[in-house]
Amino acid sequence: MQLTAEERAMLDGAEGAATQKAMDLLVRYADALGAERFVETDNVAGVPGAAHGFLKDYYRDQGGDYNAIFSLFDLDSDEVVEVPRMKAFSCHLQGGMDPDLWREQGMSETAHDGFVYDEEQNAEHGVQLLKTCTPYVAGNVPAHGEHCAWMESSAVVYCNSVVGARTNTEGRESTSAAMLTKRIPYWGYHCPEYRHGQHAIAVEFPVGDVFEWGMLGYFVGQSVEDGIPVITGAISNPSLIRHKHFGAAAASSGGVELYHMVGITPEAPSAAAAFGPNLPEQHFVYDAAERRRIYETLNAVGECEDVDYVMLGCPHYSIEQIAHAAQLIEGRKVHENSALWVFTSRAVKAVADRNGHTKTLQDAGAYLMTDTCSAISQAIPEGTRVAALDSAKQVHYLPAMMDIEGWYGTTAECIDAACTGRWAGRLQ
Amino acid sequence: MGGAAAMRVDTVDTVIMLQGRGITRGIAEGEALVTTQTISGWGGVNPMTGTVIESRHELKGRSFAGKILVFPGGKGSSGWSAIFHMTRLAGTAPLAMVFTQMTPKVALGAVVMRIPAVTDLDRDPFGHVEDGDRVRVDGDRGEVTIWKGGCG
Numbered sequence: 001m002q003l004t005a006e007e008r009a010m011l012d013g014a015e016g017a018a019t020q021k022a023m024d025l026l027v028r029y030a031d032a033l034g035a036e037r038f039v040e041t042d043n044v045a046g047v048p049g050a051a052h053g054f055l056k057d058y059y060r061d062q063g064g065d066y067n068a069i070f071s072l073f074d075l076d077s078d079e080v081v082e083v084p085r086m087k088a089f090s091c092h093l094q095g096g097m098d099p100d101l102w103r104e105q106g107m108s109e110t111a112h113d114g115f116v117y118d119e120e121q122n123a124e125h126g127v128q129l130l131k132t133c134t135p136y137v138a139g140n141v142p143a144h145g146e147h148c149a150w151m152e153s154s155a156v157v158y159c160n161s162v163v164g165a166r167t168n169t170e171g172r173e174s175t176s177a178a179m180l181t182k183r184i185p186y187w188g189y190h191c192p193e194y195r196h197g198q199h200a201i202a203v204e205f206p207v208g209d210v211f212e213w214g215m216l217g218y219f220v221g222q223s224v225e226d227g228i229p230v231i232t233g234a235i236s237n238p239s240l241i242r243h244k245h246f247g248a249a250a251a252s253s254g255g256v257e258l259y260h261m262v263g264i265t266p267e268a269p270s271a272a273a274a275f276g277p278n279l280p281e282q283h284f285v286y287d288a289a290e291r292r293r294i295y296e297t298l299n300a301v302g303e304c305e306d307v308d309y310v311m312l313g314c315p316h317y318s319i320e321q322i323a324h325a326a327q328l329i330e331g332r333k334v335h336e337n338s339a340l341w342v343f344t345s346r347a348v349k350a351v352a353d354r355n356g357h358t359k360t361l362q363d364a365g366a367y368l369m370t371d372t373c374s375a376i377s378q379a380i381p382e383g384t385r386v387a388a389l390d391s392a393k394q395v396h397y398l399p400a401m402m403d404i405e406g407w408y409g410t411t412a413e414c415i416d417a418a419c420t421g422r423w424a425g426r427l428q
Numbered sequence: 429m430g431g432a433a434a435m436r437v438d439t440v441d442t443v444i445m446l447q448g449r450g451i452t453r454g455i456a457e458g459e460a461l462v463t464t465q466t467i468s469g470w471g472g473v474n475p476m477t478g479t480v481i482e483s484r485h486e487l488k489g490r491s492f493a494g495k496i497l498v499f500p501g502g503k504g505s506s507g508w509s510a511i512f513h514m515t516r517l518a519g520t521a522p523l524a525m526v527f528t529q530m531t532p533k534v535a536l537g538a539v540v541m542r543i544p545a546v547t548d549l550d551r552d553p554f555g556h557v558e559d560g561d562r563v564r565v566d567g568d569r570g571e572v573t574i575w576k577g578g579c580g
Contacts (some may be wrong), residue, residue: 025539032451032535032545054476058517073513076540151506171509171536188532226503226531255503400483401471 001030002037010181017081018071022177025076026185028037029174035185042182043148043165045135045155046175048074048127049118054095056114074176085126086179091140092122092314093152094133096377098369099346103370105379106323127179131371132345134244134316136163139347143264147325149175149184153255154248154315154393160258162243164266167188167308169257189258195267196276197260199224202302203233204287210245211410214392215294216286217246221254222294223284230260233286237266241318249392298392298408301399302423306337308419311374311398312411313343314391319351320391321411322368326357328415334365335421339381342366343373366418374398388417388425435530444556444574450567456524457564460557460574461495463487466529468504469511469537471536478520496563497522498553501529509531514542524565526572528551546572 003011006284011023030038042110049070062068063079071080092158097115113299123129133152142148142165146385150156159165168188172180178184188194201223207216213235227249238261250256260268268274291344312325325342334340342361344352349370352358358368374380380387386405389395389412399406407417409425417423456492465486467473478493492516502508515521527534538545544567546549553572557563562575 012544028452028539029532029536033530034449034451034534054514054517073510076513076542152562155507156506168532169506170532171506173513173540174532174536185532398473 001027001035005201007038007183016084018314019180021071021075021077021081022180023183025173025177026183030185030187031268032189033185035187037186038183039147039186039190039277040182041147041149041178041184043140043142043146044088044175044178045093045148045150045152046170046179047093047138047151047172048090048125048176048179049121050095050172051114051118054208061325066118068071069354070176074173076173080127083125084180088111088179088182090179091128091130091135093130093135093155094373094376095131095371097379098371101369102369104367105377106354106382107379112335113341120341130345130347132316132347133200133373134318134345137240137244137316137318138345139224142326142411143216147184149178151175153251153257154244156257157247157251157259158244159188160195161247161260161265195258196228196278197230197268197274198227198280199229199282199284200280201229201231201284201286203231203235204285205291206234207237207286208236210242211390213242214245214249215291215298217249218253218298218392218396219286219290219294220259221250221252221256224254225257226255226257228258228260228279229256230262230268232262232271235261235264241321244315244318245391252393252396292427295408299425302386302405302407303333304386305406305423307386307388307407307417307421307423308338309381309387310338310340311343311387311389311394312340312391312414314373314375314389314394316373317344317348318343319355322348322357323350323355325411325415326360328412329364329366329419330360332364332419334418337421338418339384340364340366340418341374341381342368342370344370375401379404380404386423388414388423435535442576444573446549446551446553446556446574448465448546448570449573450544450546450570451535452543452545453567454544455564455566455568456496456544457562458494458496458497458523460559460561460563461487461490461492461522462498462554462557462559463542464500464554466500466503469502469508469533470505472504473511475511475514475520476518478515478518491520492522493520495522496526498526498557501527501531502533502537506533509540512537516517516541524567526557526563526565528553538566546570
């Protein structure tokens with residue numbers, strides 16, 4: 001590897017033991033990748049110091065505290081070092097429980113005490129508590145071309161595709177090390193030659209609303225797996241929430257980290273520009289038959305039409321989506337046999353509170369929650385056997401994870417299910 | 429019967445050596461666990477037991493603990509390295525990895541598991557190694573040695 005003088009100094013301990021450990025980890029990681037150098041980053045998003053029971057217990061003899069866990073696990077150090085304030089602009093992605101509604105989520109006092117401690121420690125160490133899978137909705141929109149080091153597959157695909165910034169799908173250890181050093185290996189999506197399209201997707205069925213964009217995303221992920229698709233055809237109404245749903249779906253069904261939509265995303269003014277020197281390897285067509293197949297796939301684990309639980313907000317809802325949900329439920333009540341939890345980021349909830357949306361949802365018997373979601377926290381209302389979701393990503397993960405049935409449909413169909421206790425979703 | 433149905437092209441040779449790139453240092457030798465399907469971290473394995481839990485995976489229920497894991501690579505959530513890191517703490521990590529698809533997940537995972545791993549092999553490993561073969565992974569030299577039919 002070629003190291004700059006500053007990197008060599010950090011590796012030699014010039015900025016303290018923790019930074020030295022972080023550089024050591026990053027050098028081993030870069031060597032493993034085959035990266036020849038680092039790139040500087042001042043935009044890191046991860047889950048530093050996150051500690052559940054197993055880790056706290058495992059490191060009990062070394063203190064079991066934030067410092068110990070960050071040193072021994074995040075930095076993969078053999079000794080506990082003093083962890084200074086993070087050098088890079090560092091954000092915490094989603095967490096494990098709602099800061100206020102944790103009891104309703106079934107979390108224990110002990111778990112909550114740990115959550116409070118971890119938050120205090122992260123704040124003291126200069127980590128911004130965005131606590132969301134949608135940092136780009138909650139105060140962190142990178143600049144086009146900005147080198148970032150982010151975890152969270154749905155955030156990575158948005159960062160690369162919609163913004164045209166540059167990140168790989170990093171892990172906990174690499175992002176924690178990047179927070180202290182402002183370095184990440186120059187590899188993969190940081191490199192222009194890596195970002196050219198590989199496969200062509202022709203959209204023949206009109207895709208306009210969020211529901212349709214999500215299904216198209218799921219189809220694209222299934223088709224190209226972790227390749228880079230170039231999408232053309234009957235796509236309309238590009239917007240934050242549509243890209244958000246599309247990307248999360250594609251990252252879940254496949255492992256898409258970058259997509260190009262010709263005439264829509266910033267690195268695809270034309271198909272030629274998107275493909276660069278590449279010839280398309282595979283061609284896929286999204287037509288009415290494929291759309292129906294995807295809809296049936298997303299509804300494959302739905303059998304019983306009595307809906308116990310409706311979850312909205314995967315990825316975390318924007319204020320536009322909360323306003324829409326509030327409008328759909330205003331004046332109605334969540335059915336006594338059902339439940340409705342809506343997830344968003346703290347930043348967006350602050351606006352929702354002021355706008356009266358939170359109260360509208362509460363008056364209906366629903367909850368507006370932050371920080372987490374049912375899949376991440378494994379929290380669902382007690383007794384849930386059948387869930388209804390407007391997220392292709394959540395329906396991909398939650399039913400299998402919690403051993404429940406799941407339905408996929410539009411937001412309106414989900415709100416209707418919450419208020420009637422019955423699923424009546426249909427593909428139009 | 430289990431694992432990948434790798435082509436049996438080596439019926440005469442009992443020892444095969446593949447040359448690749450070692451991505452992490454060290455040498456380990458043990459029994460191969462082979463799959464041609466990528467493996468997820470979160471939702472894909474139980475790090476406490478070192479077993480594959482993904483419902484439709486061909487290795488579902490099988491344990492990679494103490495085995496030489498031969499697979500294409502990782503997939504799924506960005507928590508991959510952290511989940512596999514925990515297998516080292518829980519004592520259920522594989523002995524070494526031989527893989528074909530490089531990603532930040534598997535690279536970081538190999539580093540924090542502190543096990544030897546080799547990729548970029550000069551021949552397709554899935555054409556030469558099967559479940560139960562004895563395999564030696566040399567991360568220092570980037571060499572993978574396979575003894576067909578297990579411990580002789």
